[in-house]
Amino acid sequence: MAESKKTRRSSGRKATVIDVAKVAGVSKSTVSLVLRGNAGVKAETIEKVNQAIRELGYIYNRDAAGLRSRESNLVAIVANDLANPYLAQVIIALEGQLERLGFMPIVVNINESVTRQTDMVASLKEHNVAGYFITPAPDTDANWLTELANSQHPVVCLMRDVEGALVPTVMPDNRLGMYLSTRYLIGLGHERIAFIGGIASISDYQERKEGFLQAMNEAGLVVKPSDIEPSSTKRQGGKIALNRVLDRAPEITAIVCFTDVVAYGAYTALSERGLTPGKDIAVVGFDDLEDSRLMSPALTTVRVSAEDIGQMACERLQQWRENLTVPESALVGVELVVRSSCCSVGKKARGLA
Amino acid sequence: MAESKKTRRSSGRKATVIDVAKVAGVSKSTVSLVLRGNAGVKAETIEKVNQAIRELGYIYNRDAAGLRSRESNLVAIVANDLANPYLAQVIIALEGQLERLGFMPIVVNINESVTRQTDMVASLKEHNVAGYFITPAPDTDANWLTELANSQHPVVCLMRDVEGALVPTVMPDNRLGMYLSTRYLIGLGHERIAFIGGIASISDYQERKEGFLQAMNEAGLVVKPSDIEPSSTKRQGGKIALNRVLDRAPEITAIVCFTDVVAYGAYTALSERGLTPGKDIAVVGFDDLEDSRLMSPALTTVRVSAEDIGQMACERLQQWRENLTVPESALVGVELVVRSSCCSVGKKARGLA
DNA sequence: CTGAAAGCGCTTACAG
């Protein structure tokens, strides 16, 4: 039995729909209906077909199916940086959603390079993917993105907005998140607060900075331009930025970090300066990575649910496919998670002591 | 001009090879030869064809091409855990290599689940990918893997070995790496050394443990079973494992960690215990992640070049495709990177003091 | 619910 199966399988070419039809004793069309899960085929027939498929080791040929039907089950997740742990979480959330909808998610990494982004997307077009999720590379051309959406399939931007592009974006409420964390620090009595990390050419940086500035302005606190220090979003960037800012102004008592990873870098730099976060200086992050509650002290940060981002992004893809109408952008809610990395200061601290 | 282009593009169906042939004034066959980069077409003709392609906004249909030629430019990277930063580095290295070879790398995340692995690979088969790189999920069936390699396209395992599977594996010399780091600790005078982190059902865990035990045995040091504490490979796992091991035996003076991430968790736990790595206790990791030199103290660890893994894995894929012969497995070299997380102890420390 | 026929857009011999 096992022997005969093996023989049949390895004998000659791969099985096709025709072979399956023969073995099942039905027509090609019927096999196709079963393969596509079409309603209205007798249960008994379905069973016969599936039996034949197993027997022959038949493998569905999606190249042929896609050529004829012009449809594809592939959805591309075009990721700007696979080494970014928050993005990894978003990808995982997206994958879960997409599979439930019957899509095959494939991720393509562009490493923050517009050139790679252009090349990879061109290849994906040739493969006729059903839709795109994309965290656009810095300096992505708005027209390029709009054309992708027009001429091809649904496109949803994640995490970053490309100004002028007619494409829905799903991203955290960056402004609100930073506003909340900054207000929290102000409430603890901090008056000289620095903002470190992030690359100025990306939309989320601008939004987070605005949230920070808004909170400061509302409290009547001035922000010196030199207290804002952009940097790479890697750990190393946080370390460098923190040192720059504290070298210039040791009187700073609180640090707002562009992301948790930047905050981790700040932790390192502080420790090398003999300063303890949560005691000598306050630090807040953004993202609430899994690791952040394991830092010591545990990092106070802004939580953005990767699950929510994945879900809202998928909803938009579906809406686009079904109604053929371009969905609205969406802001995902944020939440301040208070842990142990912030101390009180000044009158506030004395008052509490 | 811009106007006429637009009109042409949006008028009706997508351009095909036939349209390109008409505009270029050549035959379908010639267009195909140009598309496939076939040698032996006049430069002038190539230019005419490319001009027509641009003019029409022609998009190559890989479903049709794949159906006819049975070839594909897709190579799948089946990743067990996208949240693992070391794996992210390996993926990035692999992508670089694959693109130079003209492949389109797509990554598929299986989240350490055999079920997802089976499902995703089944889908990839339907898409007729040209080859597979795979970091097998725990409890992967050796026969399943062998069959994948037999019946389909080249398969190269990364990082983990599946015992009994007839598939080449490219992974670090785990045994040597741990042997080196343990010897180093022994050289610093440590006698009671714990090994923490890692999941026992995966090959790299066994190999790293063996390297550790070998060094201990050679030095005539006994290892209590309770000084070996497996755990998840996440940061949280390292934290828990460290606490378990030190709760049982506070006299332990050095910790060998399964990975750098586990070591990060150990750092957290130590700090909460009021212990400083590199002063009160020695810690070594494995992987040499980018972050490890930024920890404070900077982590002593075993470096494995992700670039080398990517390169050797690609070589094997190519060899398989070209010679139709299954390549040998390969061990990638390792290197001990001494930084500041290890202290001397006992006679050794006193001698130096 | 089933069958025979056409066709998706390429590539592949093969003849010129």
Add this chain to the structure above:
DNA sequence: CTGAAAGCGCTTACAG
């Protein structure tokens, strides 16, 4: 180097 023809393995109307 080019052209006419066949065919890859499906899905899609359409007739029964």
